[in-house]
Amino acid sequence: MALETLTGWRRRLQAREISSRELTELYLGRIDRLDAQLNSFITVTREHALAAADAADVRLGRGEEAPLLGLPVAQKDIFCTEGVRTSCGSRMLDPFVAPYDATVVARMNAAGAVMLGKTNMDEFAMGSSNETSFYGPVRNPWDLDRVPGGSSGGSAAAVAARLVPAATGTDTGGSIRQPAAFCGITGLKPTYGRVSRYGMIAFASSLDQGGPMAATAEDCALMLNAMAGFDPRDSTSVERPAEDFHSDLQRDLKGLRIGLPREFFGEGLDREMRAAIETALAVLKDRGAILVDISLPNSGLSVPAYYVVAPAECSSNLARYDGVRFGHRCADPVDLQDLYTRSRAEGFGAEVKRRIMIGTYVLSAGYYDAYYLKAQKVRRLIADDFRRAFTDVDVIAGPTTPELPFRLGEKSADPVKMYLSDIYTIAVNLAGLPGLSMPAGTIGNLPLGLQLIGNYFDEARLLNVAHQFQQDTDWHARMPAAFV
Amino acid sequence: MEWETVIGLEVHAQLNTVSKIFSGAATAYGAEPNRQACAVDLGLPGVLPVLNAAVVAKAVMLGLAIDARIAPRSVFARKNYFYPDLPKGYQISQYELPIVAQGHLDIELEDGTRKRIGITRAHLEEDAGKSLHEGLGAMTGIDLNRAGTPLVEIVSEPDLRSAREAVAYMKKLHALVRYLGVCDGNMQEGSFRCDANVSVRPRGQEAFGTRAEIKNLNSFRFVERAINFEVERQIDLLESGGQVVQETRLYDPERDETRSMRSKEEANDYRYFPDPDLLPVVIHPEFIERLRTELPELPDAKRDRFIGAYGLSDYDAGVLTGSRELADFFESVAAGCGAPKLGANWVMGEFSAALNRSELDLRDSPVSAAALAQLLCRIEDQTLSGKLAKDVFEAMWAGEGDADAVIAARGLKQITDTGAIDAIIDAVITANPAQVEQYRSGKDKVFGFFVGQVMKQTQGKANPAQVNERLRARLLGD
Numbered sequence: 005m006a007l008e009t010l011t012g013w014r015r016r017l018q019a020r021e022i023s024s025r026e027l028t029e030l031y032l033g034r035i036d037r038l039d040a041q042l043n044s045f046i047t048v049t050r051e052h053a054l055a056a057a058d059a060a061d062v063r064l065g066r067g068e069e070a071p072l073l074g075l076p077v078a079q080k081d082i083f084c085t086e087g088v089r090t091s092c093g094s095r096m097l098d099p100f101v102a103p104y105d106a107t108v109v110a111r112m113n114a115a116g117a118v119m120l121g122k123t124n125m126d127e128f129a130m131g132s133s134n135e136t137s138f139y140g141p142v143r144n145p146w147d148l149d150r151v152p153g154g155s156s157g158g159s160a161a162a163v164a165a166r167l168v169p170a171a172t173g174t175d176t177g178g179s180i181r182q183p184a185a186f187c188g189i190t191g192l193k194p195t196y197g198r199v200s201r202y203g204m205i206a207f208a209s210s211l212d213q214g215g216p217m218a219a220t221a222e223d224c225a226l227m228l229n230a231m232a233g234f235d236p237r238d239s240t241s242v243e244r245p246a247e248d249f250h251s252d253l254q255r256d257l258k259g260l261r262i263g264l265p266r267e268f269f270g271e272g273l274d275r276e277m278r279a280a281i282e283t284a285l286a287v288l289k290d291r292g293a294i295l296v297d298i299s300l301p302n303s304g305l306s307v308p309a310y311y312v313v314a315p316a317e318c319s320s321n322l323a324r325y326d327g328v329r330f331g332h333r334c335a336d337p338v339d340l341q342d343l344y345t346r347s348r349a350e351g352f353g354a355e356v357k358r359r360i361m362i363g364t365y366v367l368s369a370g371y372y373d374a375y376y377l378k379a380q381k382v383r384r385l386i387a388d389d390f391r392r393a394f395t396d397v398d399v400i401a402g403p404t405t406p407e408l409p410f411r412l413g414e415k416s417a418d419p420v421k422m423y424l425s426d427i428y429t430i431a432v433n434l435a436g437l438p439g440l441s442m443p444a445g446t447i448g449n450l451p452l453g454l455q456l457i458g459n460y461f462d463e464a465r466l467l468n469v470a471h472q473f474q475q476d477t478d479w480h481a482r483m484p485a486a487f488v
Numbered sequence: 489m490e491w492e493t494v495i496g497l498e499v500h501a502q503l504n505t506v507s508k509i510f511s512g513a514a515t516a517y518g519a520e521p522n523r524q525a526c527a528v529d530l531g532l533p534g535v536l537p538v539l540n541a542a543v544v545a546k547a548v549m550l551g552l553a554i555d556a557r558i559a560p561r562s563v564f565a566r567k568n569y570f571y572p573d574l575p576k577g578y579q580i581s582q583y584e585l586p587i588v589a590q591g592h593l594d595i596e597l598e599d600g601t602r603k604r605i606g607i608t609r610a611h612l613e614e615d616a617g618k619s620l621h622e623g624l625g626a627m628t629g630i631d632l633n634r635a636g637t638p639l640v641e642i643v644s645e646p647d648l649r650s651a652r653e654a655v656a657y658m659k660k661l662h663a664l665v666r667y668l669g670v671c672d673g674n675m676q677e678g679s680f681r682c683d684a685n686v687s688v689r690p691r692g693q694e695a696f697g698t699r700a701e702i703k704n705l706n707s708f709r710f711v712e713r714a715i716n717f718e719v720e721r722q723i724d725l726l727e728s729g730g731q732v733v734q735e736t737r738l739y740d741p742e743r744d745e746t747r748s749m750r751s752k753e754e755a756n757d758y759r760y761f762p763d764p765d766l767l768p769v770v771i772h773p774e775f776i777e778r779l780r781t782e783l784p785e786l787p788d789a790k791r792d793r794f795i796g797a798y799g800l801s802d803y804d805a806g807v808l809t810g811s812r813e814l815a816d817f818f819e820s821v822a823a824g825c826g827a828p829k830l831g832a833n834w835v836m837g838e839f840s841a842a843l844n845r846s847e848l849d850l851r852d853s854p855v856s857a858a859a860l861a862q863l864l865c866r867i868e869d870q871t872l873s874g875k876l877a878k879d880v881f882e883a884m885w886a887g888e889g890d891a892d893a894v895i896a897a898r899g900l901k902q903i904t905d906t907g908a909i910d911a912i913i914d915a916v917i918t919a920n921p922a923q924v925e926q927y928r929s930g931k932d933k934v935f936g937f938f939v940g941q942v943m944k945q946t947q948g949k950a951n952p953a954q955v956n957e958r959l960r961a962r963l964l965g966d
Contacts, residue, residue: 084534104527105535203534210764237765238536288669317764320566324531328630331533344570367568367759376761416601 010223011168017074024074028057028357035167043259044162046081046139048121053481056118071230073116074472078171080120084203092205093125093137093319096332096351107235115230124158127353132425136355138251145484150409153183159217160187167488170218177209185453187483188443191217191222196436197242200235206321208314211433252464252473258292263397265300274407274482276447281403284444284454285350300389305382306431314380319363387435394459403440404453440466443479490691493719495648502679503546503672509638510537517677529636532573546670547587556591563823564766573617583760586611595656606645651715662963667812686718698732712744714739798828807949813850817857863891867920903950916941
């Protein structure tokens with residue numbers, strides 16, 4: 005049987021052409037056979053998955069139609085899953101079995117999803133290459149010497165290699181979109197507040213947002229229908245009427261105004277990448293969209309502002325990992341100071357420590373105004389840029405990344421180079437806007453992504469544009485040869 | 489040199505909500521360790537705080553009661569530091585934008601004058617857990633039941649000039665939060681406690697001296713003793729050429745002294761920043777006005793009314809309005825017997841003494857306000873003399889029934905029948921001719937002998953005023 009998209013499998017399950025158990029076994033088999041090359045899963049929950057599949061088959065037999073009923077999915081290991089290790093890619097949480105489900109997990113379970121396991125990720129979601137994971141790097145299925153991007157690199161690689169039809173990701177500065185681009189899949193970071201953060205282990209609370217990663221925009225819509233919604237347990241979750249993200253997929257693009265920020269097409273963008281993106285934009289133009297040059301003058305400030313705000317929040321968010329109540333504790337502490345110092349020194353990796361130190365520094369007495377407050381002001385300027393732009397255009401488009409997937413180890417020694425890998429995605433998080441990356445071409449054998457940025461709560465529009473694009477292209481349907 | 493003491497208090501009052509400030513766990517005191525700590529209180533990975541709206545209403549009521557400014561927008565901030573009983577590694581508090589600012593409280597000084605004490609701010613925060621050291625060998629236990637209990641921290645201006653003023657202020661605030669019903673005020677359980685910032689300066693000098701902060705004082709007595717000790721310590725230090733260092737000190741009630749806990753150099757940089765997990769608290773004027781209408785009568789207003797409506801002295805009114813329960817009790821007694829002054833005397837006298845003797849709380853009193861009122865009615869209608877009433881009260885306290893039942897059972901009804909009293913008087917006069925002679929020849933003192941004899945014959949039940957009047961008439965008139 006051919007490997008379908010999430011939507012395709014849903015159709016087949018509903019038509020009873022395959023059972024959820026068969027489907028689950030199919031994918032568990034692929035994981036068993038192929039994941040040794042990728043390292044995309046930290047934990048595979050075989051027993052749990054088969055039990056969930058059997059339960060789904062009973063519901064399917066009754067004619068139920070819950071959105072994800074019987075469909076195999078993977079959860080990024082940043083989402084708490086009751087009774088299952090939730091490591092966040094860190095030694096610190098290697099022994100941690102969550103006693104509760106994140107809201108996203110609970111919603112997806114209620115929608116009938118069958119969780120196959122927990123995907124690998126950069127430690128505490130801090131990284132752009134998936135090399136900071138305690139569980140080792142994930143490899144890009146298109147070229148095993150290259151990184152899959154990060155921090156949701158495990159989810160991206162697993163979906164790209166069809167080890168699972170869809171997975172969750174989280175995006176603080178590009179952690180869904182950049183790996184989606186690197187692995188040739190579709191990933192959506194929703195508007196801040198659209199998806200509950202309860203049970204999603206915090207990196208930078210004002211920026212973190214969970215979202216779907218799948219082959220197609222249509223699959224992402226299906227996933228988002230289950231993931232999104234107001235949650236009284238998350239004060240920053242936004243109360244809005246429920247939306248069907250499928251509803252706008254078929255809308256045509258005639259007259260749609262797409263803004264192309266000149267700052268995203270300037271220096272720093274790979275020449276071939278630029279050509280590929282322009283070819284992709286021509287597809288949208290052929291569908292009737294109008295391409296408009298725009299400017300986001302403060303976007304150059306987004307990386308520095310981000311690397312103040314995100315570490316500041318992370319330094320506080322990660323203070324709870326102290327060896328006292330859960331997670332890693334050093335052996336034989338002699339006193340409290342020793343317990344703290346060694347537990348944290350042993351439990352955290354280098355990149356996490358670097359960001360905790362930066363964050364601690366920028367919040368310190370005497371530096372707070374110069375760094376943290378200044379960064380918050382920059383953040384407002386960046387949001388204002390977008391606000392102005394959206395008075396003129398409906399959607400903003402550009403490359404997701406400035407370059408193709410790089411080689412493992414290529415940027416590990418130079419954090420700034422690594423940070424610049426997210427130069428086009430970070431501003432979206434600072435402004436709290438929704439952003440999507442879809443496969444838009446290849447260079448050599450490597451995929452590249454086109455990013456779409458929407459106004460607040462315009463996810464349906466982004467999915468619409470991507471779906472229309474995917475009617476005329478097949479980048480999203482291509483699979484890395486080694487995993488067919 | 490003459491020294492002046494300068495004190496500012498930071499009072500922590502636990503708000504008596506059913507659930508915690510940012511989680512649904514119960515706040516009740518005394519549960520088994522860690523039985524009232526949910527995932528949010530434990531600071532598990534991924535959990536998020538959600539503000540309990542009841543906490544906001546209680547803070548606003550307090551703000552209104554101290555005539556403060558209620559912030560239309562206040563912000564929760566994280567106070568970052570490591571401590572084993574602080575599960576998240578930060579305490580959620582308010583920093584730059586507290587919910588309540590610029591209020592005041594008037595206290596009564598010993599000379600009867602009133603003094604206004606400024607209140608800089610009152611902000612909301614979560615309490616931490618507790619470290620347990622007993623019965624665990626060399627280990628330290630952590631109990632997080634208290635973690636997340638809502639607190640309001642009320643910060644005074646450095647307007648207090650003595651330990652007594654500090655105690656008066658703290659007592660006033662204690663009464664106020666209990667009047668408002670926002671805090672149970674239980675100091676043994678730590679529901680109401682304070683830190684005292686103490687410094688001294690040469691009288692007449694404007695600049696403040698270096699202060700020491702005495703942490704975690706949980707009784708009025710400790711506040712007074714700790715401040716007095718600290719003032720003396722600082723004066724001794726300065727007078728012997730030393731210097732006060734800015735530091736945090738702990739009061740040890742066993743030794744009655746304060747000891748250094750950590751110096752300013754060791755003090756944490758708390759790295760406050762707005763908590764990104766919580767939205768700003770926005771308070772609309774209509775909400776404030778609704779709560780204003782729901783405010784109970786406050787202590788000062790009640791005292792003034794007691795003076796005006798019941799004709800009580802300033803002192804009596806002050807004592808009776810010391811707590812809302814006592815004031816309510818008094819008002820029930822006064823209404824029940826129709827004699828406010830008699831009621832005030834009894835509530836403050838016999839009744840309070842009995843409570844103290846039995847070490848009981850007002851709410852556990854075996855004699856209700858209605859029962860006490862009935863007893864006082866029997867004084868008013870002359871059934872009982874004041875002296876007999878005290879005996880009846882003791883019997884009521886001991887559980888022998890209400891006043892009328894005790895009177896009936898003990899046959900204590902006062903004899904007011906003139907004929908009956910006259911008959912007894914006549915018998916006494918007849919039986920004691922020598923004393924009659926003495927009295928009639930001018931020995932006034934013998935009169936007491938006759939009163940005693942009559943009371944003895946009636947087992948004290950004769951109305952004393954009536955006895956006096958009739959006896960005098962009989963001795964002189966006939």
